[in-house]
Amino acid sequence: EAGVAQSPRYKIIEKRQSVAFWCNPISGHATLYWYQQILGQGPKLLIQFQNNGVVDDSQLPKDRFSAERLKGVDSTLKIQPAKLEDSAVYLCASSFRATGLAGGPYEQFFGPGTRLTVL
């Protein structure tokens, strides 16, 4: 099966500009996640969608970051305006569901990521 797709793969912008990232999850996966991975750190969850609804966005800097998954499939993550500290790899992941009845969290499948550089 096709994996999680992300675009663009690389983006360089100047601070105060806007940028958007796109993610297409694995077909049939209801749950979609956006992570931020700063160099030298592990991925940090920004937002989790279940179909087109937000499950958890507690770690999303809402003053500048926004995300949507309008039809419950593709998703976009936007930064407006960007700051130097937003330079990172932005990872999208999807899972069949968030959790199973008895099996705990479902496996998350990751995309290749978008490397953002803010100058």
Place this chain on the structure above:
Amino acid sequence: AQRVTQPEKLLSVFKGAPVELKCNYSYSGSPELFWYVQYSRQRLQLLLRHISRESIKGFTADLNKGETSFHLKKPFAQEEDSAMYYCALAPYNNNDMRFGAGTRLTVKP
């Protein structure tokens, strides 16, 4: 609060030597623990998880609730094991995954 600590940023061993990647966690509850791996130029992918109790590519991980650890072990390292390894946890009833900072394993010939 959920927290995952991987004390070693870098770990280097020779081929055929045993390897142990350390992971400690803090969580007030019963989490599910994972090891993810990222090989050079590849995506982050699941290596193994506690609930499965499987050995994948010769790796095993034992959950020690008393020490709140989930160390990853392999008795005989291979060069193809060289990669970035991330320990992660998620609450059992949701998928709010928290990752450690990762350990870069290098297996020398």
